[in-house]
Every structure is written in structure tokens, then in C-alpha cells.
Amino acid sequence: MQHLLEKRYTLYVSNDCTQCPNVVDYLKRKDIDCLVINVDDEGDSPPQRAFIFPVLYKNDEPLAYGLDIIEHFQLHANRP
Numbered sequence: 536m537q538h539l540l541e542k543r544y545t546l547y548v549s550n551d552c553t554q555c556p557n558v559v560d561y562l563k564r565k566d567i568d569c570l571v572i573n574v575d576d577e578g579d580s581p582p583q584r585a586f587i588f589p590v591l592y593k594n595d596e597p598l599a600y601g602l603d604i605i606e607h608f609q610l611h612a613n614r615p
Contacts, residue, residue, distance in 0.1 A: 549588040
């Protein structure tokens with residue numbers, strides 16, 4: 536039986552965001568597989584309109600905003 540591949544996390548960041556570098560640094564230090572998209576540089580936008588950055592999505596559903604993203608990964612051991 537074939538298993539469907541689970542989508543990985545996607546983090547949307549902005550150039551004017553003060554918390555974005557902290558979250559990106561945390562993901563790198565913890566070696567968390569996450570696609571990082573800068574909405575200002577790359578022209579992509581989140582699946583749903585976002586007013587706060589950074590915003591973490593999985594399967595096109597928002598999971599956490601701001602520094603709560605770090606807490607999300609600290610509390611959930613089932614990360615990829």
C-alpha cells in the first residue's frame with residue numbers, strides 16, 4: 536500500500552518583520568525541514584491572506600504566527 540507523502544512546512548516571512556530572523560535561525564539550528572518564502576523578495580503569498588509575519592503553514596493551513604512558531608516545534612515532537 537502506498538503512503539501519501541505529507542507536505543512539509545512552509546514559513547512565510549517579510550523584509551519588515553522583526554521576528555522572522557529569529558524563527559528562521561531556530562529552524563536552521565534545529566534542522567527542521569521547512570520551505571522559507573520571503574513574500575517581498577519572491578512575490579509569493581500565503582494560501583490565505585496573512586497580516587502578521589512570520590506565519591507557518593502545513594498543508595495550506597496556518598499553524599502559528601510570530602515567535603509562537605518556535606513554541607509549536609518545541610511542543611510537537613512529531614515534526615518532520
